[in-house]
Amino acid sequence: MPTPTPTTIHDLLGNTWLVLLVATAGIMAFLTVNTLFLVWLERKVSARMQNRLGPTEVGPAGLVQTIADMLKLISKQLITPRLADKPIYHLAPWLIFLPILAAVSLFPFSESYVLHDLNVGLILVFAFAGLTILAIFMAGWGSNNKYALLGAMRSVAQNIAYEIPLMLAALAVTMHAQTMSLRGIVEAQADLPYIFVQPLAFVIYFISGLAETNRAPFDIPEAESELIAGFHTEYSGMRFAMFFFAEYSNMFIVCMVATTLFLGGWHGPFGLPGPVWFFLKVYGLILLMMWFRWTFPRLRFDQLMSFAWKILIPLALFNLLLTAFIMKVVA
């Protein structure tokens, strides 16, 4: 996303509010197009894996299919269940949507394309990502539907369990980089991406990231074969589309964090522009996620929880201790 650096954009517009407006519009436009593309990609990838063709009719190779689908969703009736908790029910789709905008604005796409370079950028990204769970629970509770509530309950438990190894894995990286600024972390990987220094942390991070975004094999909160559609069972039309949008954007954010922390962000082995490298890596990880989804069956809820608490968290703690030990002894 070619968002100019703060200095340039300030020079150009000279007004903080205008900067905010342009940046927000830019991010929204980018995220929307990106989600539409990801949905198309997911369909094509799954089709290829399943000996099918996927969308072919609308546009070249079906590229416009998702736009047609979005138009359909926009034009659909918004149904509110009679016994829903209306304020909560209506607020949830917005609340899941907004933190994503905020989180995306923090990423360094290349050396110069940084909107906000905060010294606590990493924490902020996780904080914004953590907000989505609140929206999911609101959606589940507000719908007044037992399946939605079950899905929301699962989602809360799952996200709490998997946020811990996620952050522990990220913490090991910050110990190496000695900074929490996303830009600083990428700059520290100019010679060697952290995936080679911290392979275990990367694996832990990626698994937890899958669970954080409710992707298969951890798509338990919306397991369609058990809970119909989980927390968004009662949402229709554009409200449903917003949850859908959030799911794909969250997937994108998790992969962007992984690229920033472990794969060296905009750095590449040979001379391509920074953003190209960045997005190549992000899309590589997204393709990996899609591959997982169309290969594995789903875990059971209790298996998922014990996997987090009994395996991932001890492993992440061990990795953190090991990192600290090596850094103290070697350095």
Place this chain on the structure above:
Amino acid sequence: MKPRKDAAALLDGETYFLNMGPQHPSMHGVLRLLLRLSGERILECEPVIGYAHRAHEKMAENRNYQMFLPNTSRVDYLGGMIYNLAYCQAIEKMLEIEVPERAEYIRVIVSELNRISSHLLWFGTFLLDLGGITPFLYTFDDREEILNILDRVTGSRLTYSYGRFGGVTQDVDQEFLSMSTAFIKRLRTHFSEYHKLVTGNVIFQGRCRGVGVISPDMARTYGVTGPCLRASGIPYDIRKAEPYGIYDRFDFDVATRNEGDNFARYEVRLDEMEQSCRIIEQAIANIPEGPIMPAKPKKRFKIPAGECYFAVESPRGLMGYYIVADGSDIPSRIKLRTPSFSNLSSMVEVLADTMVADTIAILGSIDLILPEVDR
């Protein structure tokens, strides 16, 4: 458990009721499960059936023996051929009709193809219930080939009405036989693919091993039959125990497992497909030339007063016709003994004290066909 009347007494703030079905994405058909849950744990489970009741047994009392024939393949739409032929065999038993050799071999081939197609569909949907979507499309691709083969000889894909009293409607040609041979070859190569994709998967094993155990005693109590019974360690297959048609001429094994869990049922069905392949191969090798119907087929007939029970092995278990004749051309009563009904009754005991996610997995593993439960 009757929540409609004394619901208030049961609402203790700790447990709640969940109506799973009749409309639910992974209910196979229109089964409704009334679950009493504590969190995600099932305390009680009551299957409510009858949503697909089409009164097949009553319809039998209003039409003559030939006219009931199309009904039979609609009772179990995945084992239509086997149901169809079993009805013919029951009538043949009552009328003492001799079936020509070639027709008997054709019946075996199409029945076993039908069994494989049913098991393939089960394989795909079971994985779908567990959240694995891709195997579903692979098995449907294979199943499509079977439907094409059967379509070629019967003219339909699901509800065949291929059997006649004394034989079959159409003769098969060389093309049919070579298509079947080619299909078996192709299926065997795909089996290794399925094993790689599914059987060894850690998540799949975690979802299946030790889940939904039907003990041999429980199986006997509820009259569980078919792959579910054989997965509990009881090697009962009517094709071996009381061979009907010409099944005594074929060399095949009864697939059994001892664990009685989801994984055992999965393995039994995969083995059964392989055994069906063996039977088809032998049948194709030995099929004689000759007529496919008796010299004087019975067009209009009355069955003398009496009764007859005839059971076959359907993809889901013991399928029996109990026919009572009163001397006219209309049956006095036809009772269908369907395996899914008995298999489903065991679920009250099996599903208690499991997780919601396991409900779907266990129900998937016993392979229910709801129209067959309700009839």
